[in-house]
Amino acid sequence: EAQLSESGGGLVQPGGSLRLSCEASGFTFSTYAMSWVRQAPGKGPEWVAGISNSGGRIGYADSVQGRFTISRDNSKNTMYLQMNRLRAEDTAIYYCAKDLWTIPGGFDCWGRGTVVTVSS
Amino acid sequence: EIVLTQSPATLSLSPGERATLSCRASQSIQHYLAWYQQRPGQAPRLLIYDTSARAAGVPARFSGSGSGTDFTLTITALEPEDFAVYYCQQRRSWPTFGGGTKVEI
Numbered sequence: 001e002a003q004l005s006e007s008g009g010g011l012v013q014p015g016g017s018l019r020l021s022c023e024a025s026g027f028t029f030s031t032y033a034m035s036w037v038r039q040a041p042g043k044g045p046e047w048v049a050g051i052s053n054s055g056g057r058i059g060y061a062d063s064v065q066g067r068f069t070i071s072r073d074n075s076k077n078t079m080y081l082q083m084n085r086l087r088a089e090d091t092a093i094y095y096c097a098k099d100l101w102t103i104p105g106g107f108d109c110w111g112r113g114t115v116v117t118v119s120s
Numbered sequence: 121e122i123v124l125t126q127s128p129a130t131l132s133l134s135p136g137e138r139a140t141l142s143c144r145a146s147q148s149i150q151h152y153l154a155w156y157q158q159r160p161g162q163a164p165r166l167l168i169y170d171t172s173a174r175a176a177g178v179p180a181r182f183s184g185s186g187s188g189t190d191f192t193l194t195i196t197a198l199e200p201e202d203f204a205v206y207y208c209q210q211r212r213s214w215p216t217f218g219g220g221t222k223v224e225i
Contacts, residue, residue, distance in 0.1 A: 107166060
């Protein structure tokens with residue numbers, strides 16, 4: 001059974017940085033694309049960033065382009081999200097999501113999420 | 121960016137009734153549409169991908185249809201556990217989600 005576990009969330013001041021991690025188990029990690037999806041309180045999901053299975057194709061939402069960096073280490077079955085220049089509007093639950101395919105497009109397994117709060 | 125608009129925002133129904141949820145795309149997304157269910161305090165759960173393919177373990181009462189810009193999720197007979205929020209999501213370009221439809225009793 002595929003499982004995902006996020007870590008690294010917390011409280012950070014505006015302008016600060018955080019690095020999220022997502023550890024995968026129960027499936028062949030290097031076969032599938034992975035994404036980060038966030039959900040602000042009371043709002044719908046927002047796709048943040050995605051990375052193909054090999055890491056060769058990467059995409060970002062306009063709202064985080066230039067501030068966030070997604071990466072993966074297939075030898076460690078782990079995906080990362082480096083978040084810089086954080087803003088109040090980045091406050092959300094951040095979910096790690098496994099894709100159905102080799103490029104980001106549809107998410108058939110989700111972690112429990114890690115909470116990021118940006119506040120002074 | 122492709123914008124997805126879901127309607128209605130809220131659907132008030134009773135167990136056993138049929139639910140019909142709509143999702144409209146701002147431009148053609150061919151058949152590249154998925155549907156998710158989200159219960160309170162949980163992560164979204166994939167129900168349907170590529171318009172009409174049910175994800176593993178999803179009951180047959182859930183079905184999807186449509187193409188181009190107009191799509192529908194149908195739940196033929198609502199069970200108590202189906203009262204939740206439903207989101208559509210496209211993959212014609214980098215993924216985007218709709219604003220959601222809450223199915224309530």
